[in-house]
Amino acid sequence: MFHLPRIATPTNPLRLAVFISGSGSGMTALLRHQEKSDCAHTTTVVISNIGGVAGLASAQAHGVRAEVIEHRGQPGNNNDDRRQAHEEVIHARLVELEIEAVILSGYMRILTPWFIERWEGRLINIHPSLLPGFPGAHAHRDVLTAGAELSGCTVHFVDTGTDSGKIIAQREVAVHFDDTEESLSQRVKQVEHILYPEVIDAFSSGNLPL
DSSP: OOOOOOOBTTTBBBEEEEEEEEEHHHHHHHHHHHHOOOOOEEEEEEEEETTHHHHHHHHHHHEEEEOOSSTTTTTOOHHHOOOHHHHHHHHHHHHHTTTEEEEEOOOSSSOOOOHHHHTSSEEEESSSTTTSSSSTTHHHHHHHHHHHHHEEEEEEESSSEEEEEEHHHHHHEEEEETTOHHHHHHHHHHHHHHHHHHHHHHHHHOOOOO
């Protein structure tokens, strides 16, 4: 059921969990924003599904709890069972830590309907394209293959589809004629690191233009 979090304040900030799978550059931008601004949210825990990634060390360097909950080795008779078993462990930890919203930041797992049902409305993601165009894991490649002149990023609520949840905000980036996936990715990340904290500010303080 779609259920927005409470309206938070700087003195009683929303408790966030940030999910990562790699370098955590967007997570680090969010942590820096939280350190420098009087915002209505705080990162209580960073969770990675992969051990040893750079984002875990970055979170710890900012004084934030960083935990690994591996997706590999979970019990179950098939992949769907194992995915849900992994998310059940995560969900139990979120409840234990009194998490109020989940921020996906380079989390390279497709969440199950079981998890989304429990967090819908309190679960947001940033995607490196102008949705609904170019969803999925290879957005930059697909943008360049299509010869698009504009790309960018989209912050959206997560639903059970692939990058199909309600769009919250977007920011455009021009595609250059000589762009590679890496160069386009780096330019898009620059605007992601500005847009995502801005949206989370509005999300936490009840000011989203819904």
